[in-house]
Amino acid sequence: MNDRTPTPPSNVKSQSQPAKQQARRVSMQVRPTAPILPPSNIQGNALMVVIAIMAFLACLTLGAVSMIRATAASWQSQISREVTIQIKPDDNVNMDQALTRAKDLALSFVGTKSGQIVDEAATARLLEPWLGTGLDIKDLPVPRLVIITIDESHPPDFAAMRDLLSTQIPQATLDDHRNWVDKLVSMARTTVLIGFGVLILVFTAMILTVIFATRGALSGNRHIIEVLHFVGAESQFVAREFQKHFLKISLKGAGAGGFMAAAFFAFASFLQDNTLATPQTDQATALFGRFEIGLSGYMGIFATMIVIALLTTLTARLTVISAIYDIDQIRSDPSRSSGLPPD
Known part of the structure; x- marks a missing residue:
């Protein structure tokens, strides 16, 4: 009996060939595509x-x-929360009483919170950029001011306040700053x-x-x-x-x-x-x-x-x-x- 190595069938060889090609294809690295435009130019x-x-x-x-x-x-907001009452000086008017009267009349309206009379020292400081220091306000015809703080959400009736002030104090004028706003x-x-x-x-x-x-x-x-x-x-x-x-x-x-x-x-x-x-x-x-x-x-x-x-x-x-x-x-x-x- 002769010792011979058995040869594989032809169908086995044909089946192993696609497997090798598949393995070779998987092992190949795909080259990345370069961009159309260079990244920097x-x-x-x-x-x-x-x-x-x-x-x-x-x-x-x-x-x-x-x-x-x-x-x-x-x-x-700063302008609309305040109104200003200006009283012009007059020889027949007591300025201090007129300021107090104007403040009380303004605070009598619904929608006002508080009032502040601008005193002579504060008025002089306001005029320092134009007239310098060492001023005597009593010697100058400078109007005096009353600042009234109002409720922004429920403001008072400015027309009625203006009419009442002009009736009670003819020298007083009301500025509600609407023009500036x-x-x-x-x-x-x-x-x-x-x-x-x-x-x-x-x-x-x-x-x-x-x-x-x-x-x-x-x-x-x-x-x-x-x-x-x-x-x-x-x-x-x-x-x-x-x-x-x-x-x-x-x-x-x-x-x-x-x-x-x-x-x-x-x-x-x-x-x-x-x-x-x-x-x-x-x-x-x-x-x-x-x-x-x-x-x-x-x-x-x-x-x-x-x-x-x-x-x-x-x-x-x-x-x-x-x-x-x-x-x-x-x-x-x-x-x-x-x-x-x-x-």
Whole structure:
């Protein structure tokens, strides 16, 4: 009996061959695809700087509008909670009695809280910026004031109070500051409209810049896009690649601009807190209020950054789709690609 090694059946060999090919295919590493656009180039860096500048201006405008609105609201609240009674000097009138009488008449109305007579020393301090120190109020025909604090939610009848004061004390006049309040409200609304106008201009300039930058990137990579189209790549795929590219650029630029704006307001607030005793800071505080935008202001800056990034991404996507559509139109019309008039 001969010792012979048994040969495997042919069907076993045919079954092992696909298994080896499958194992070889699994062991192969798939090479990652490179992006259509390079992650960093001169055009991308320039666009990032432009977006950072636009984001800084937009966030600065938003913070300034928020700060001015808060200051105007504070002024309006301070003015609307008080009314002033002015009594002109007269030789036939006892000023002290007239001041006390005017205060009592005003406090007799529902909606008034308290009254304060501005004494001679306080009146002299009010006139120091114009007339200097060492004044004798009795020697000057200076009106005297009575300040009445009112309930803002339920104010008194100012018309009836004005008529009663003019009847009982002819030299007295009532100033309810309605004119100043109306001017402040009008100023705040105008400031808000101007701020929104500046924001619209900034966003428009940014969108136009992104359109030009996207078309420039398309022009530089047009041959790649045509090759991708030729091998069957859809326009949505190319648009997503450009969208990712410009999203990264816009996030970096908007983040840098928003951070600079937030740092500016934080530094201005810190500087104001440490120089409160100086006359310059006091005047700036009285005119512009506190250089603080609060949590809502910083949230607004963050929201502006997100809006800028989304606008940039959406603009890039729409621009790419429109440019690819033009490429398809040129390819489908030979006369346009050759420059010849159509038959």
